């Protein structure tokens with residue numbers, strides 16, 4: 001579904017942050033992306049989300065060569081990729097419901113056509129009773145789940161999550177992980193960037209480990 005071949009990336013004139021990365025992310029797969037702080041996990045996720053271009057190598061996404069994707073095509077392709085950012089990026093002046101519905105509203109969809117989907121998704125992530133509050137009053141774990149719901153509202157084929165359990169206690173981290181595993185069972189590919197070894201040890205999943213700009217893959 002997403003394939004990288006000998007990809008390298010440098011920011012500006014800096015050193016190569018990622019070197020010779022070759023990776024295939026199959027449909028319906030589940031993997032952790034780990035490695036010490038500053039090794040390029042977020043950078044790799046940004047390459048997968050097409051918010052960065054590689055400085056060398058080839059990326060194929062949904063069968064298309066990344067280098068040939070036009071500016072007009074980009075939003076359509078990105079719609080098939082859900083992302084949960086480290087800092088959530090929820091809009092504080094919109095309710096939880098409105099944050100999750102925003103991608104659909106921006107596309108000009110009528111609220112009546114999506115209201116039930118948003119409510120069902122919020123219930124699924126456990127925020128059924130927090131729909132109408134603003135993000136500043138949500139706890140860290142609730143914000144995380146709102147960000148996951150927003151990433152899923154367009155039914156992406158892959159979910160990229162950057163440290164989704166970074167700010168929550170171990171019990172909540174386990175619940176979030178269960179949610180992502182259930183999502184994967186329903187057919188969505190999942191990539192979770194994390195430092196949390198305890199979290200990774202809970203699932204027998206593929207591990208992508210970055211170190212020194214290179215990627216080791218443990219199937």
Ligand SMILES: Nc1ncnc2c1ncn2[C@@H]1O[C@H](COP(=O)(O)OP(=O)(O)OP(=O)(O)O)[C@@H](O)[C@H]1O
Nearest residue numbers: 011012014017035036037038039040041042043044
């Ligand atoms: N926009 C940028 N411009 C220049 N250098 C950057 C930029 N973003 C990241 N870097 C550098 O690239 C390297 C990899 O950063 P990245 O954020 O991808 O690592 P990470 O593994 O996600 O780190 P962490 O686990 O701390 O979140 C770091 O040395 C960082 O300083």
